[in-house]
Amino acid sequence: xxxxxxxxxxxxxxxxxxxxxxxxxxxxxxxxxxxxxxxxxxxxxxxxxxxxxxxxxxxxxxxxxxxxxxxxxxxxxxxxxxxxxxxxxxxxxxxxxxxxxxxxxxxxxxxxxxxxxxxxxxxxxxxxx
Amino acid sequence: xxxxxxxxxxxxxxxxxxxxxxxxxxxxxxxxxxxxxxxxxxxxxxxxxxxxxxxxxxxxxxxxxxxxxxxxxxxxxxxxxxxxxxxxxxxxxxxxxxxxxxxxxxxxxxxxxxxxxxxxxxxxxxxxxxxxxxxxxxxxxxxxxxxxxxxxxxxxxxxxxxxxxxxxxxxxxxxxxxxxxxxxxxxxxxxxxxxxxxxxxxxxxxxxxxxxxxxxxxxxxxxxxxxxxxxxxxxxxxxxxxxxxxxxxxxxxxxxxxxxxxxxxxxxxxxxxxxxxxxxxxxxxxxxxxxxxxxxxxxxxxxxxxxxxxxxxxxxxxxxxxxxxxxxxxxxxxxxxxxxxxxxxxxxxxxxxxxxxxxxxxxxxxxxxxxxxxxxxxxxxxxxxxxxxxxxxxxxxxxxxxxxxxxxxxxxxxxxxxxxxxxxxxxxxxxxxxxxxxxxxxx
Numbered sequence: 367x368x369x370x371x372x373x374x375x376x377x378x379x380x381x382x383x384x385x386x387x388x389x390x391x392x393x394x395x396x397x398x399x400x401x402x403x404x405x406x407x408x409x410x411x412x413x414x415x416x417x418x419x420x421x422x423x424x425x426x427x428x429x430x431x432x433x434x435x436x437x438x439x440x441x442x443x444x445x446x447x448x449x450x451x452x453x454x455x456x457x458x459x460x461x462x463x464x465x466x467x468x469x470x471x472x473x474x475x476x477x478x479x480x481x482x483x484x485x486x487x488x489x490x491x492x493x494x495x
Numbered sequence: 496x497x498x499x500x501x502x503x504x505x506x507x508x509x510x511x512x513x514x515x516x517x518x519x520x521x522x523x524x525x526x527x528x529x530x531x532x533x534x535x536x537x538x539x540x541x542x543x544x545x546x547x548x549x550x551x552x553x554x555x556x557x558x559x560x561x562x563x564x565x566x567x568x569x570x571x572x573x574x575x576x577x578x579x580x581x582x583x584x585x586x587x588x589x590x591x592x593x594x595x596x597x598x599x600x601x602x603x604x605x606x607x608x609x610x611x612x613x614x615x616x617x618x619x620x621x622x623x624x625x626x627x628x629x630x631x632x633x634x635x636x637x638x639x640x641x642x643x644x645x646x647x648x649x650x651x652x653x654x655x656x657x658x659x660x661x662x663x664x665x666x667x668x669x670x671x672x673x674x675x676x677x678x679x680x681x682x683x684x685x686x687x688x689x690x691x692x693x694x695x696x697x698x699x700x701x702x703x704x705x706x707x708x709x710x711x712x713x714x715x716x717x718x719x720x721x722x723x724x725x726x727x728x729x730x731x732x733x734x735x736x737x738x739x740x741x742x743x744x745x746x747x748x749x750x751x752x753x754x755x756x757x758x759x760x761x762x763x764x765x766x767x768x769x770x771x772x773x774x775x776x777x778x779x780x781x782x783x784x785x786x787x788x789x790x791x792x793x794x795x796x797x798x799x800x801x802x803x804x805x806x807x808x809x810x811x812x813x814x815x816x817x818x819x820x821x822x823x824x825x826x827x828x829x830x831x832x833x834x835x836x837x838x839x840x841x842x843x844x845x846x847x848x849x850x851x852x853x854x855x856x857x858x859x860x861x862x863x864x865x866x867x868x869x870x871x872x873x874x875x876x877x878x879x880x881x882x883x884x885x886x887x888x889x890x891x892x893x894x895x896x897x898x899x900x901x902x903x904x905x906x907x908x909x910x911x912x913x914x915x916x917x918x919x920x921x922x923x924x925x926x927x928x929x930x931x932x933x934x935x936x937x938x
Binding site for chain 1: 644779803804809810813
């Protein structure tokens with residue numbers, strides 16, 4: 367399972383790449399693998415205000431629609447328009463080309479509630495048992 | 496006659512099996528205040544007596560009237576072959592084709608139906624059918640609201656009043672803003688429609704032919720609607736598409752309609768068939784089922800319900816719509832009917848409707864005091880102005896063997912003397928001449 371060291375993770379399998387007050391958001395390799403072929407994503411609108419742990423996007427695979435929760439609070443800067451025509455990018459490149467959207471973080475302290483790569487890996491091991 | 500087969504002994508045995516002493520004991524969980532005090536139903540009658548009562552009731556219906564009533568539902572001829580094909584038990588008894596491995600025939604039939612609706616409307620994707628023309632139009636409006644994130648709807652009052660009432664009723668507790676554009680039994684009023692268009696408009700809803708039978712080319716309106724980022728929705732009469740410009744050709748984003756005219760009897764008001772077709776970019780917002788064609792692991796062609804993730808059983812409260820069932824058997828009738836007619840047959844059918852209505856117009860305009868409205872071309876339905884109340888005329892024409900039309904005063908204020916007359920391919924020239932003679936006598 368691919369778990370990059372420089373990202374932050376949630377228990378619901380979202381990741382955040384934090385760079386100053388900007389963050390890129392997506393779902394983890396574990397999540398895309400569990401869902402199987404992803405067929406559609408519904409992304410938040412630009413300028414939408416998101417709240418940590420609240421619903422922000424939907425991922426559809428062949429027979430399921432799963433909700434995605436915002437890892438952090440803040441405003442949506444832009445969403446990954448490539449996903450509309452190529453949702454398979456999430457399967458192929460969960461942490462790079464398959465990111466969902468970028469956001470401006472409104473509360474840096476919320477980072478404390480996220481896991482680092484080591485904790486997330488341990489969390490996944492727990493799920494496997 | 497008892498309609499339940501259980502003897503007292505049966506009931507006793509069943510009760511004892513579950514440990515209840517009596518029927519009251521069985522229902523003791525229902526609080527006395529909520530239990531019905533009486534079912535208020537008459538004593539049972541024998542099957543023979545019931546048949547007699549119902550037969551007597553049915554004699555109150557005038558069944559042999561020559562029908563000139565339209566208003567959204569039309570008396571078209573249905574070839575016997577339609578009935579023969581749809582009565583096959585494989586079609587008649589099948590229900591939900593969720594398991595493609597045992598429903599290929601059904602799924603293919605629905606797929607063919609969808610293809611026919613796409614061809615008729617010249618739009619990209621059709622669903623597997625909806626309840627009726629009114630619910631289809633409501634669902635189309637909701638697509639526009641979801642897609643645009645706006646809540647203002649501009650509604651042409653040339654849209655069937657039954658449909659308009661449904662739009663209002665279904666959205667009573669939603670904050671949808673309606674602007675209804677008055678229409679004077681001619682074509683859509685461009686000036687008025689355009690006046691209300693802005694960047695808050697979700698959709699403009701039009702009907703062709705409209706409730707007064709007027710046909711129109713809405714291309715210019717659709718263009719303006721798109722300039723404001725709104726959607727254009729058309730409710731159409733499918734038989735008319737055999738000769739009229741299609742919604743797709745006019746640029747409409749969504750077309751809906753009542754499919755009753757495609758091989759479905761009038762049935763005293765239903766079940767009918769709602770159809771819907773959309774441009775491909777709206778497919779994820781579309782309600783109901785969609786059957787798609789694919790290939791299996793051996794490369795063989797197969798059919799499945801696609802995009803199920805839009806639906807209730809997966810999306811729960813976030814589903815695009817709560818409409819869950821479809822009108823599969825009615826949709827099948829439509830598919831069979833159109834397939835039997837073929838491209839040329841449908842064209843011919845439309846032409847018959849048009850020319851017989853024109854003949855009726857010409858004949859009716861010879862009656863002194865009757866004015867045939869000619870403010871716009873019509874398909875198979877048109878408005879006439881009578882020298883007296885249309886309601887009374889309709890009643891008196893029943894005695895002469897005619898259902899002569901729909902009195903517009905029932906739906907439109909101040910139009911008590913207006914009668915809406917529909918002429919389908921079933922009406923012979925002789926029947927039309929007799930209608931004219933009888934009307935002359937009644938006036």
